Amino acid sequence: MHVRRSYIAYRTIVTKEVTRFMRIWVQTVLPPAISMALYFVIFGQLIGPRIGNMGGFTYVQYIAPGIIMMAIINSSYANVVSSFFGAKFQKHIEEMLVAPIPNFIILAGYITGGVVRGLVVGVVVTGVALFFTQLHITNFLVMGSVVLMTAILFSLGGFLNGVFATKFDDISIIPTFVLTPLTYLGGVFYSITLLPEFWQTVSRANPVLYMVNSFRYGILGVSDINIFTAFAIIILFIVALFAASLYVLNRGMGLKT
Amino acid sequence: MKALEIHGLRKTYANGLEALKGIDLEVNEGDFRALLGPNGAGKSTTIGIITSLVTKTAGTVLVFGKDIDTELEAAKSYIGLVPQEINFSQFESSLQIVVNQGGYYGVEKHLAYQHAEKYLKKLGLWEKRDHPSRTLSGGLKRRLMIARALVHEPKLLILDEPTAGVDVELRRSMWQFLKEINSQETTIVLTTHYLEEAESLCKDIAIIDKGEIIEDTSIKQLLSQLNIETFILDLRGSLRNPPAIDGYRIQLLDESTLEVDVSKDRSINELFKLLSEKHIEVLSMRNKANRLEELFLRLVENDSNRVGPEESKAEKINAR
CATH class of the missing domain: 3.30.70 (Alpha-Beta Plaits)
Structure with a gap:
C-alpha cells in the first residue's frame, strides 16, 4: 500500500463528506436541533415535573444524555447511508472505485464523515440541552469514548444499509423500522429498572441501551448497565460491522456486477 | 512495453449472459486503439473489468505489466477512465470534481489544482469551474469527464464512447484534444459507435462482437481488405x-x-x-466517409452468419 497516496485519498473523502453535510446544514444539522428541543420542551418541561426524579436526577436531566445520544445515532447513520447511496445512485462512487484506494480507506473516509456529523450534531444538541438543564460531566473519558464509538458503530450501520440499498425507500426502512424502535426502547426516556424483569432481559438485547447508559454514566454517573460490559459490547459490534462492511466492499457487493 | 494485455478474458453475468467469451487483446504503449462493436458486444464489460468496476469470470488483465489480480492498486494508478454515462456529483462544481479525483489518486492538493486548471482551460471549462456540474450542457459534461480522467496524468486513457450525443463541432475539437494527448505519449483506448471517429483518430482497431474479438489489426490493413x-x-x-x-x-x-x-x-x-x-x-x-462502417457491418453480419470456424474473414470481406 502506498501510504502517502492513501492518506491523501482518505483526506479527500473526509473533506468531501464534511463539505457535503455542512453545505446542506439546514437539512443535516438544524432538524435534530429543533426536534431535540421539542423533546426537551415536551418531556422535560411539560411532562417531566409530573414524573418527578429518576435515578436521583430531575427527569429533564435524566433524559438529556439519551436525547443527545439519539441525535448522534441518527445523524451518524443518516450521513453515511444517504451519502453512500447517493454516490451509488448518481454513480459517482465509481470515481473512488476506479482509483487506487484500498477499500478500508474508502470505508474509513465515509465512517469519519459520519462521525464528524454525529459530533457536530451532538455539540449542537448539547447546546440546546443547556437551555433546559445543567449538565456536569462526571467522567469525560467515558463520555467522549462512548460518543466516538457510537458514532463509528452507526456510521458502519449506515454504510451497510447504503451498500445494499437499491432504491430510496431502502434507506428509510432500516431507520424507521429498526433504528427508531431500538433508540426509543434503549432507555433514552426511562430507566429499565422500571420495567418488569422479563422486559429488562429483553431490553438487554438492544445495543442502544449500552450506549445510552454508558453516555449517561459519563455525564451523570448513573447507569442501568455495568460500564465495562457496555464497552465490551459496543466494541464487539464495531468489530463485527467493520469486518462485514470491509467484506462487502472487497466483494463489490451492491457495487460491482 | 505493452500498455494493456488481456488474455482469455471471460465474463458471465449472474443472469447467465456470457458477455465475454475469452478475448485476447494487446495495446502497445503510445497506441491510439479503437475498440468497435455493436451494442451489447462486450466493449463496456471489457472496460469495466480493466478498471475493476466489473468482476471477471476468468482470464488475465495486465496494465503496464501490473496484474489486476495481484497488483490492482498499481494497475489502477496508470489508468484514467472516461465512462460512457455521466457519473459525477451533480451538486459539486467542475473544479471540485476534478480536484477530488486527483485526491483519490493521491495527487497532492496544489498539484491537483494545477492539473485541474490546465485541463479545464484546455477543454474550455475554466470559466464555468465554480458552477454546479448539473448546470453544464451535455457536451461540457463529457469534457468535464475527460478533464477528470486526466487530472492524475494517467499513462493509459480509456474512453468509453466519449463523443456520444456530442455535436459535430465539439466532437472534432475533442478529437483534436485527444490527438494532442496521444502525441504526449499517453496510450489511448477508445470505444466508439462513430466509425469515422475511429478512422480519424486511431492507428489500430479491434472489432468485438458477441463477446469475441473478430478483427484486430491496423485501420490501414482493414481498409485494404475492401475491394x-x-x-x-x-x-x-x-x-x-x-x-x-x-x-x-x-x-x-x-x-x-x-x-x-x-x-x-x-x-x-x-x-x-x-x-x-x-x-x-x-x-x-x-x-464516401463510411467505408469503415460498411466494412464493420459486413464483418459483424458475417460473424452472425458464420458457417464454420475455418472460414477466413478476409475471404468473407472480399466475397462481395
Whole structure:
C-alpha cells in the first residue's frame, strides 16, 4: 500500500463528506436541533415535573444524555447511508472505485464523515440541552469514548444499509423500522429498572441501551448497565460491522456486477 | 512495453449472459486503439473489468505489466477512465470534481489544482469551474469527464464512447484534444459507435462482437481488405439518369451528384475519361466517409452468419 497516496485519498473523502453535510446544514444539522428541543420542551418541561426524579436526577436531566445520544445515532447513520447511496445512485462512487484506494480507506473516509456529523450534531444538541438543564460531566473519558464509538458503530450501520440499498425507500426502512424502535426502547426516556424483569432481559438485547447508559454514566454517573460490559459490547459490534462492511466492499457487493 | 494485455478474458453475468467469451487483446504503449462493436458486444464489460468496476469470470488483465489480480492498486494508478454515462456529483462544481479525483489518486492538493486548471482551460471549462456540474450542457459534461480522467496524468486513457450525443463541432475539437494527448505519449483506448471517429483518430482497431474479438489489426490493413471504394462526384451540369458505364456501378444521388463504386482493378483516370466522353464534367470528388462502417457491418453480419470456424474473414470481406 502506498501510504502517502492513501492518506491523501482518505483526506479527500473526509473533506468531501464534511463539505457535503455542512453545505446542506439546514437539512443535516438544524432538524435534530429543533426536534431535540421539542423533546426537551415536551418531556422535560411539560411532562417531566409530573414524573418527578429518576435515578436521583430531575427527569429533564435524566433524559438529556439519551436525547443527545439519539441525535448522534441518527445523524451518524443518516450521513453515511444517504451519502453512500447517493454516490451509488448518481454513480459517482465509481470515481473512488476506479482509483487506487484500498477499500478500508474508502470505508474509513465515509465512517469519519459520519462521525464528524454525529459530533457536530451532538455539540449542537448539547447546546440546546443547556437551555433546559445543567449538565456536569462526571467522567469525560467515558463520555467522549462512548460518543466516538457510537458514532463509528452507526456510521458502519449506515454504510451497510447504503451498500445494499437499491432504491430510496431502502434507506428509510432500516431507520424507521429498526433504528427508531431500538433508540426509543434503549432507555433514552426511562430507566429499565422500571420495567418488569422479563422486559429488562429483553431490553438487554438492544445495543442502544449500552450506549445510552454508558453516555449517561459519563455525564451523570448513573447507569442501568455495568460500564465495562457496555464497552465490551459496543466494541464487539464495531468489530463485527467493520469486518462485514470491509467484506462487502472487497466483494463489490451492491457495487460491482 | 505493452500498455494493456488481456488474455482469455471471460465474463458471465449472474443472469447467465456470457458477455465475454475469452478475448485476447494487446495495446502497445503510445497506441491510439479503437475498440468497435455493436451494442451489447462486450466493449463496456471489457472496460469495466480493466478498471475493476466489473468482476471477471476468468482470464488475465495486465496494465503496464501490473496484474489486476495481484497488483490492482498499481494497475489502477496508470489508468484514467472516461465512462460512457455521466457519473459525477451533480451538486459539486467542475473544479471540485476534478480536484477530488486527483485526491483519490493521491495527487497532492496544489498539484491537483494545477492539473485541474490546465485541463479545464484546455477543454474550455475554466470559466464555468465554480458552477454546479448539473448546470453544464451535455457536451461540457463529457469534457468535464475527460478533464477528470486526466487530472492524475494517467499513462493509459480509456474512453468509453466519449463523443456520444456530442455535436459535430465539439466532437472534432475533442478529437483534436485527444490527438494532442496521444502525441504526449499517453496510450489511448477508445470505444466508439462513430466509425469515422475511429478512422480519424486511431492507428489500430479491434472489432468485438458477441463477446469475441473478430478483427484486430491496423485501420490501414482493414481498409485494404475492401475491394471497392466509393466516390462522390459533384457535376457541373445536371443529369436525369445515371450514365451507364461498363465496370462501374453508378447511382444518381441528385441531379448533379453521382456516387460511383470503383473496384481496385479499375482506374479513376479511366472513369474520368469515360465520363468526359459522355460530356459529363466533374467539379469535385471525395471519398464516401463510411467505408469503415460498411466494412464493420459486413464483418459483424458475417460473424452472425458464420458457417464454420475455418472460414477466413478476409475471404468473407472480399466475397462481395
